[in-house]
Amino acid sequence: METRRLRIGLVAWTVFVVAFLWVPLLVICTYAFNKSNIQDWPPAGFSTKWFGTAWDNPDVRDAFVLSVKAGIGATAFAVVFGTLLAFGLQRFQFFGRDVISFLFILPIALPGIVTGMALNRFYDVAGIGLSVWTIVIGHATFCMVIVFNNVVARLRRTSPSLIEASQDLGADGWQTFRFVTWPTIATSLVAGGLLAFALSFDEVIVTYFTAGSNNTLPLIIFGYIREGLRLPVVNVIVFAVLLLTVVPVVVSVRLTRDTGVLRQR
Amino acid sequence: MRRVKRRHVAFAVAAAALLAAFIVPSLSVGASQGGTLKMIAWDGYLDAKWVTPFEKQSGCKIQGKVAGSSSEMVSLMRNSGGQYDMVSASGDASLRLIYGGYVQPVDVSKIPQWKQFQAPFKSPPNNTVDGKHYGISLQFGPNTLLYRTDKIKNIGNSWAAIYNPKYKGKLTVPDNAIQIADAALYLMKTKPSLGIKDPYELNKTQFDATVSLLKQQKKLVKKYWTGSGDNAQLIKSGDAWLGPSWPLTTGSLLAAKVPVREFIPKEGATGWLDTWMLSAKSKNTDCAYKWYRYISSPKVQALQGVTWGETPVNSKACPYMNKLSKGSCKIYHAAEPLAYYRSLYFWKTPVPDCGNGKKDCMDFSKWENAWTEIKAS
Amino acid sequence: MAVDASSAGPALRGARRSLSAFFWRRPWLKVTALLGPPLAWLVLIYLAALAALLISGFWTSDFFTGRIVHDWTLENFKQVFSFSDTTYLRIAWSTIWMAAAVTVTDAVLAFPIAYYMARIARPRTRALLFVLVLLPLWSSYIVRVYAWRVILQENGILNWALHGVGLPDANLAFTNTSMWIVFSYVWLPFMILPVFAALERIPDNYLEASADLGARGFRTFRSVILPLALPGLVAGSIFTFSLTLGDYLTPVLIGGANAQFIGNVVFNNVGIANNVPFAAAYAVLPVLVIALYLAIARKLGAFEAL
Numbered sequence: 001m002e003t004r005r006l007r008i009g010l011v012a013w014t015v016f017v018v019a020f021l022w023v024p025l026l027v028i029c030t031y032a033f034n035k036s037n038i039q040d041w042p043p044a045g046f047s048t049k050w051f052g053t054a055w056d057n058p059d060v061r062d063a064f065v066l067s068v069k070a071g072i073g074a075t076a077f078a079v080v081f082g083t084l085l086a087f088g089l090q091r092f093q094f095f096g097r098d099v100i101s102f103l104f105i106l107p108i109a110l111p112g113i114v115t116g117m118a119l120n121r122f123y124d125v126a127g128i129g130l131s132v133w134t135i136v137i138g139h140a141t142f143c144m145v146i147v148f149n150n151v152v153a154r155l156r157r158t159s160p161s162l163i164e165a166s167q168d169l170g171a172d173g174w175q176t177f178r179f180v181t182w183p184t185i186a187t188s189l190v191a192g193g194l195l196a197f198a199l200s201f202d203e204v205i206v207t208y209f210t211a212g213s214n215n216t217l218p219l220i221i222f223g224y225i226r227e228g229l230r231l232p233v234v235n236v237i238v239f240a241v242l243l244l245t246v247v248p249v250v251v252s253v254r255l256t257r258d259t260g261v262l263r264q265r
Numbered sequence: 266m267r268r269v270k271r272r273h274v275a276f277a278v279a280a281a282a283l284l285a286a287f288i289v290p291s292l293s294v295g296a297s298q299g300g301t302l303k304m305i306a307w308d309g310y311l312d313a314k315w316v317t318p319f320e321k322q323s324g325c326k327i328q329g330k331v332a333g334s335s336s337e338m339v340s341l342m343r344n345s346g347g348q349y350d351m352v353s354a355s356g357d358a359s360l361r362l363i364y365g366g367y368v369q370p371v372d373v374s375k376i377p378q379w380k381q382f383q384a385p386f387k388s389p390p391n392n393t394v395d396g397k398h399y400g401i402s403l404q405f406g407p408n409t410l411l412y413r414t415d416k417i418k419n420i421g422n423s424w425a426a427i428y429n430p431k432y433k434g435k436l437t438v439p440d441n442a443i444q445i446a447d448a449a450l451y452l453m454k455t456k457p458s459l460g461i462k463d464p465y466e467l468n469k470t471q472f473d474a475t476v477s478l479l480k481q482q483k484k485l486v487k488k489y490w491t492g493s494g495d496n497a498q499l500i501k502s503g504d505a506w507l508g509p510s511w512p513l514t515t516g517s518l519l520a521a522k523v524p525v526r527e528f529i530p531k532e533g534a535t536g537w538l539d540t541w542m543l544s545a546k547s548k549n550t551d552c553a554y555k556w557y558r559y560i561s562s563p564k565v566q567a568l569q570g571v572t573w574g575e576t577p578v579n580s581k582a583c584p585y586m587n588k589l590s591k592g593s594c595k596i597y598h599a600a601e602p603l604a605y606y607r608s609l610y611f612w613k614t615p616v617p618d619c620g621n622g623k624k625d626c627m628d629f630s631k632w633e634n635a636w637t638e639i640k641a642s
Numbered sequence: 643m644a645v646d647a648s649s650a651g652p653a654l655r656g657a658r659r660s661l662s663a664f665f666w667r668r669p670w671l672k673v674t675a676l677l678g679p680p681l682a683w684l685v686l687i688y689l690a691a692l693a694a695l696l697i698s699g700f701w702t703s704d705f706f707t708g709r710i711v712h713d714w715t716l717e718n719f720k721q722v723f724s725f726s727d728t729t730y731l732r733i734a735w736s737t738i739w740m741a742a743a744v745t746v747t748d749a750v751l752a753f754p755i756a757y758y759m760a761r762i763a764r765p766r767t768r769a770l771l772f773v774l775v776l777l778p779l780w781s782s783y784i785v786r787v788y789a790w791r792v793i794l795q796e797n798g799i800l801n802w803a804l805h806g807v808g809l810p811d812a813n814l815a816f817t818n819t820s821m822w823i824v825f826s827y828v829w830l831p832f833m834i835l836p837v838f839a840a841l842e843r844i845p846d847n848y849l850e851a852s853a854d855l856g857a858r859g860f861r862t863f864r865s866v867i868l869p870l871a872l873p874g875l876v877a878g879s880i881f882t883f884s885l886t887l888g889d890y891l892t893p894v895l896i897g898g899a900n901a902q903f904i905g906n907v908v909f910n911n912v913g914i915a916n917n918v919p920f921a922a923a924y925a926v927l928p929v930l931v932i933a934l935y936l937a938i939a940r941k942l943g944a945f946e947a948l
Binding site (some may be wrong): 334335336339340341343344360361364365366442454483486487488489491498502503504616628629630633634637638640641642 | 703706707708709721727729730732733796797798815816874896897898899901902907910911912913914915916917
């Protein structure tokens with residue numbers, strides 16, 4: 001279909017874009033092993049001492065735990081509410097459907113700083129103290145859309161006649177869900193959940209306004225970059241996070257490789 | 266069928282791991298004795314050199330958050346629902362915190378080291394209101410002019426250097442609305458016809474002239490620095506060659522073998538007097554007082570002064586300073602600070618009422634607006 | 643796997659059956675049960691918070707204590723939309739301009755790779771590329787931004803490489819160009835993924851039909867592929883545009899003296915100047931811009947492609 005020249009061009013472009021995406025990350029990873037704490041290029045030498053420094057730092061450990069907790073909490077809410085939303089909007093036609101899907105884009109579409117400020121005012125007025133739960137609520141609000149997108153994409157690809165067929169065969173609602181619907185959407189849920197976790201884990205702007213004095217990992221990193229005195233630790237943190245997230249992302253991709261029940265190709 | 270089963274196992278394992286991740290850390294939190302002090306501090310004020318010994322001897326843990334400007338400190342105290350215990354507020358933040366009700370008075374009788382303070386720092390107007398002490402003084406210091414000696418051979422002896430088009434694209438200036446006072450100070454000395462008596466008390470004409478000067482300066486600025494680390498990186502990498510700075514930054518650059526020098530130009534300098542204040546909602550008063558006693562003691566005052574490059578308020582700090590770095594007591598004017606202290610124009614919040622009967626001075630919100638305007642010009 | 647082989651007893655099965663029938667006959671009840679919780683969340687938390695913020699735009703703050711004073715006034719909005727002192731409008735304009743530039747750049751960068759991934763690559767390669775595009779989203783955003791600062795700074799890698807081939811310094815540090823590069827870099831995966839999804843959905847037989855009708859490569863691209871990929875492009879542009887419009891961290895870490903954008907002005911007024919009412923008033927501007935953008939995007943079918 002495409003000419004050979006076009007193919008070669010596309011391959012070259014792809015390589016270029018992938019390189020563009022990864023070179024800065026590889027730069028930071030190289031610096032994670034930099035002997036000195038000055039960010040010059042080329043690096044002064046090879047050393048793994050900063051890994052120990054990072055682990056010994058209780059603030060970093062606490063922030064990591066808080067980030068994981070907030071991520072899990074936000075993902076849990078996002079998965080439940082996102083799925084409910086996907087089924088509610090996808091399977092039914094009703095007045096105001098478009099308005100609702102528009103409303104739910106807002107948490108992601110509006111600038112993070114607006115969401116952050118708004119939630120901060122809301123908590124202030126409502127007298128809610130800032131804690132891990134305020135972080136979770138903030139994150140869940142925009143993570144819902146991620147899960148929603150994934151599930152809706154999967155639902156769009158599956159024919160509703162499957163449900164009808166199942167019911168024709170005598171299954172009740174629960175059995176239809178368990179044997180027909182669930183296997184169809186399960187992988188998209190997991191993929192959406194993993195992406196939602198990623199979004200929550202990395203979030204800075206909304207978290208800044210909803211965390212109070214608590215620190216998530218991105219907030220710690222931001223503080224350290226501004227201080228400018230613990231940059232090697234920052235490099236190490238991002239290197240570790242990269243390694244730790246390869247597995248879930250690879251899993252997420254493998255799960256969504258099986259692309260629905262009736263795919264057109 | 267097999268696929269579903271494998272996933273069930275996977276999900277179960279994942280769920281168990283997640284639950285563990287939630288429960289296990291929560292269990293260890295209650296284990297800390299002594300309490301945790303959450304503190305908002307300037308860059309370098311919570312250096313491990315004095316924080317680690319304190320944590321060991323007191324059993325209190327310290328969790329610090331660095332803020333880049335006084336306004337940010339006020340904002341953090343306001344927006345974070347009183348979750349911070351202490352804040353190292355400069356003179357232009359302290360009164361705002363007091364009148365905003367964000368801090369509580371401290372009992373100086375519980376802090377014997379306070380009696381060793383030099384007289385002007387025991388109850389200065391920026392932290393003592395109606396006889397109540399809202400925290401106690403910490404250290405004070407100047408905003409200096411820093412430059413790279415290998416890039417600039419002869420900088421002269423005046424703040425004129427930071428307004429000089431010769432250095433276009435090589436200047437870095439603090440991103441802080443209070444910088445307007447620095448420009449006002451320069452005009453106070455170089456354009457006496459404007460009649461500026463106090464760089465923080467500016468009527469409309471004086472203010473407009475100052476803002477106009479800063480808009481000219483903006484054309485020379487490479488980047489406005491947001492903290493000591495930012496400042497140091499800019500100078501280290503050579504993106505900037507000069508600019509107003511803090512002694513802390515100079516020290517860290519010299520330690521990194523970057524050829525720099527700082528000085529106070531002939532027009533004088535602005536400065537700051539810091540106070541450790543105690544949050545109104547703080548419950549960790551035990552640890553807070555332990556910290557007060559510790560950070561005000563002569564030895565620690567000397568250590569912080571020499572490390573940061575500022576002047577201790579404790580009169581007994583001198584001998585310790587000289588032990589750490591020969592002649593440092595004289596360099597930082599720790600022995601007879603009064604003349605030096607009076608030569609600095611300390612940060613304070615600009616208010617409309619500037620004591621001339623009229624209330625036509627620009628208040629700080631106008632400063633903040635003007636600062637945005639300057640940066641966007 | 644017979645349906646009757648479920649482990650539930652007859653009583654439970656009977657109850658479940660009548661419950662399903664109940665919902666089947668009343669679809670509106672099912673919709674309410676499904677949409678109720680998420681809608682309640684959105685309205686009671688998010689929309690309420692937005693409303694609270696918008697209302698505070700009509701109030702003022704005490705400059706000394708930072709506390710919000712409930713005096714109704716239009717002063718904040720007057721200052722934002724002022725034509726005598728156009729500072730804030732100019733800032734908004736530069737931000738919109740940057741957001742548009744970044745969106746176009748990302749669309750151009752993303753399309754070929756998305757096309758390759760969707761239609762040419764073998765399944766293994768596609769999965770690998772998918773991971774390679776997705777993984778950068780996982781590493782911390784501010785570190786990726788900071789990495790560029792390290793690359794672009796005076797003694798950084800870029801200049802080192804340029805010197806290596808005998809070229810002069812790029813002098814890119816702390817300029818709007820560097821911000822454009824970094825913004826395009828950070829949001830690129832957000833553009834690649836929806837475009838990939840949209841391109842993947844195009845059935846092969848459309849392209850064959852187009853060829854049968856006599857269209858050569860470019861004509862097919864222009865008349866068949868591009869229109870079908872457009873929803874994906876617009877969906878991706880929602881991310882690149884709005885994320886750039888509201889961003890504060892990149893201007894602070896990468897931008898120079900000229901980097902005054904909506905994000906950092908709003909942040910400075912909230913996080914630093916303690917003037918939440920003014921920040922709220924100013925924040926209305928990007929909200930309006932994005933609302934307009936979303937309305938256009940919806941017309942172009944982007945919401946189905948998200």
